[in-house]
Amino acid sequence: MAAGVPGGTAPHVGVDDVEVPILAGDDRHHLERALRLRAGDRVSVTDGAGRWRWCRFGPELVPDGPVEADPPPSPPITVAFALVKGERPELVVQKLTEVGVDRIVPFFAERSVVRWDEAKAARHHERLVRIAREAAMQCRRTWWPEVVETTRFEVVAALPGAVAAERHGAAPSLEHPVVLIGPEGGWSDEERGRLPGLVGLGPTVLRAETAAIAAGVVLSALRSAVVRPVSPPDA
Known part of the structure; x- marks a missing residue:
């Protein structure tokens, strides 16, 4: 709900x-x-x-x-995304807030181009929190998302219910309400071996920020019953 x-x-x-x-x-x-x-x-x-x-x-x-x-959204939806260049993290946070994601987690992947030191990460986190707040007011949310401080791949890979976005993965499901979005260069071999499961977001190759937004849209649509889960094929 x-x-x-x-x-x-x-x-x-x-x-x-x-x-x-x-x-x-x-x-x-x-x-x-x-x-x-x-x-x-x-x-x-x-x-x-x-x-x-x-x-x-x-x-x-x-x-x-x-x-x-208002009751809290259930189940809570999380999108964790590997940091991307320029102002695209701000776009991701804004749009994930608009579509109803509850927890937004930026992280560093092995092939992430973006690298922030502690001070820069703190400044960016403050800005992303402000962007989420502004977006939540604009889209009239009463439950605002949590924007987590930038973390590491190992942390997001261990989140309960997590799956990673990858072409040809399984259909998205609220049984796995945490989706990890990899960097533009893709998952490293070591990360790929530690992925908790795979979920597909369509047949095309998406830019990292597009994939993050798409994951939020699909999970939110499933939760609000705008779309229905895919039924398994007949045996």
């Missing part, structure tokens, strides 16, 4: 406490300057952990409805 989404087209924004909702300065500036909200306009607020409510915008947010509590 997936969590609900506040209806309508009113802005949706994060707060620390939906009981006493207070806007952060950047969020208030965005609502006033970019979205041109005026006093009395409706806005939904969430703590990102399933609780949300309607408010009226103004110098202070005025609650305009009860606190609602």
